[in-house]
Amino acid sequence: MSKPLDLHVGNAGTAARFLLAMTCLGHGQYRLSGVDRMHERPQKELIMALRELGYQIVSENGNLPAIVHGQGPRPGSSCTVSIRESSQFASALLLSATAGGWDIKTPLEQSEHAPYVEMTRSMIESFPQNEDAACQIEPDASGGSYFWAIKHLMSKHGSNPSENIQITHWPQTDWQIDTEFPKFLPLPQQISREQDLGDSIMTSIVMAPWSSHSTSFSELGRLRVQECERVKALKTELTKCGAQVEEHGDTLKIHPGRLHGASIDTYNDHRMAMCFSVVGTQIPGIVIKNPACVKKTFPNFFLKLASPAPEGLSMKICNASTGELLSPNDLIA
Incomplete structure (x- = not known):
């Protein structure tokens, strides 16, 4: 060649x-x-x-x-x-x-x-050695963490009922570290990226302002070299929303407090877009820039939020410029 x-x-x-x-x-x-x-x-x-x-x-x-x-x-x-x-x-x-x-x-x-x-x-x-055999691929636990978070936040602080939110087909093996995510609800005082959770620690981080206590998220070094510098990005965007965030080395400490709407930069990072969409289900005025970046791992994420039950959560998602409700076709990245 x-x-x-x-x-x-x-x-x-x-x-x-x-x-x-x-x-x-x-x-x-x-x-x-x-x-x-x-x-x-x-x-x-x-x-x-x-x-x-x-x-x-x-x-x-x-x-x-x-x-x-x-x-x-x-x-x-x-x-x-x-x-x-x-x-x-x-x-x-x-x-x-x-x-x-x-x-x-x-x-x-x-x-x-x-x-x-x-x-x-x-x-x-x-993995089956027979070419004709089927291999069942587990659902992505990291992607499922957003819906566990929404369910938990609604049950504690939201005005909408959460008892009807069910996360089905949750992985039954312990292959994915993020299958542990529901065990960290409510949030403990400390969570480690190396010892406790994988990518879903980002979901936990954006939930922290609703906790009853301050929460430290440690050993976040790998987040700095992923789709974006995620430690800096999380701190920046949470601060925009009014959160109190301290950064010490590779640890973020987040204090409880009231948040407000903000325009969120996603840094072309699918997980930043989905994490702050969780925030947007709890407070008005969250604008997600470049939402199409979710295409990388979850192209129908916003459709899942907006679809009526039982397929989705019946959320209203609007065009930030016009205020018009987005159609199902508009919600697929």
């Missing part, structure tokens, strides 16, 4: 990392790139691990853009990959390891609490 095959991943870190590993199994050159923010997000540890396996990857700074020289499987090769910055580095390698003949290890001290890596291992073990 004289010219690399271009693979543009947008701002999808999962796609970028899984493709970095998978394209090594091909034969030819593949150029992976994305939006500017994607080029800032960490990939170096994964690239180093792939090089340890014997693959040639050209990258100026250890991030994207990168050119992968696919060489096919390399049976018997092994590597150790750090998951300090992202557990997806290990997941990417594990998903291609069987086809590649690789032996993948992670540092022992990082393996003691790596729920997403364990989820990957469990999925690989349970």
Whole structure:
């Protein structure tokens, strides 16, 4: 192949990392790139691990853009990959390891609490080997956390009945760390990103002003290198709404207090848009900028909020400029 095959991943870190590993199994050159923010997000540890396996990857700074020289499987090769910055580095390698003949290890001290890596291992073990067999994919617990939050906030502080809100088909395994989310309602005084919750800790953070006590959210470092600098973004947008937020290292401490409407910047981050939509179900005047960014993981999120029961929550979602109710077609990203 004289010219690399271009693979543009947008701002999808999962796609970028899984493709970095998978394209090594091909034969030819593949150029992976994305939006500017994607080029800032960490990939170096994964690239180093792939090089340890014997693959040639050209990258100026250890991030994207990168050119992968696919060489096919390399049976018997092994590597150790750090998951300090992202557990997806290990997941990417594990998903291609069987086809590649690789032996993948992670540092022992990082393996003691790596729920997403364990989820990957469990999925690989349970995946049917028969091509005709079906594999049931669990619902996304992180995406479900928004509806648990709305139900909880309505039950405590809202004027609308919440007893009829049911989150159905909740995952029955413990593969996803965010299946623990309902156990953290009401919010305790401390929640850790490393020990307690995954992406759903962002949902907990925007709920904190309605708590009866101050809440500290610790070990948030990984949030800084995701779709946006999420620690800064959460603090900024909550402060716009009147919340009292303290930042100490990688910890946010949020105090209870009354919020008000504000225009919310989403930073092209799907989870920022959905988290502050939860806020918008509790107070008037929340305007979500660039709501279409939810397309990345939950394109019908706003439709789910607005649809009548039993499919949705019967929320009214309006055009911020005209005040007109948005149609179902308008609510799909």
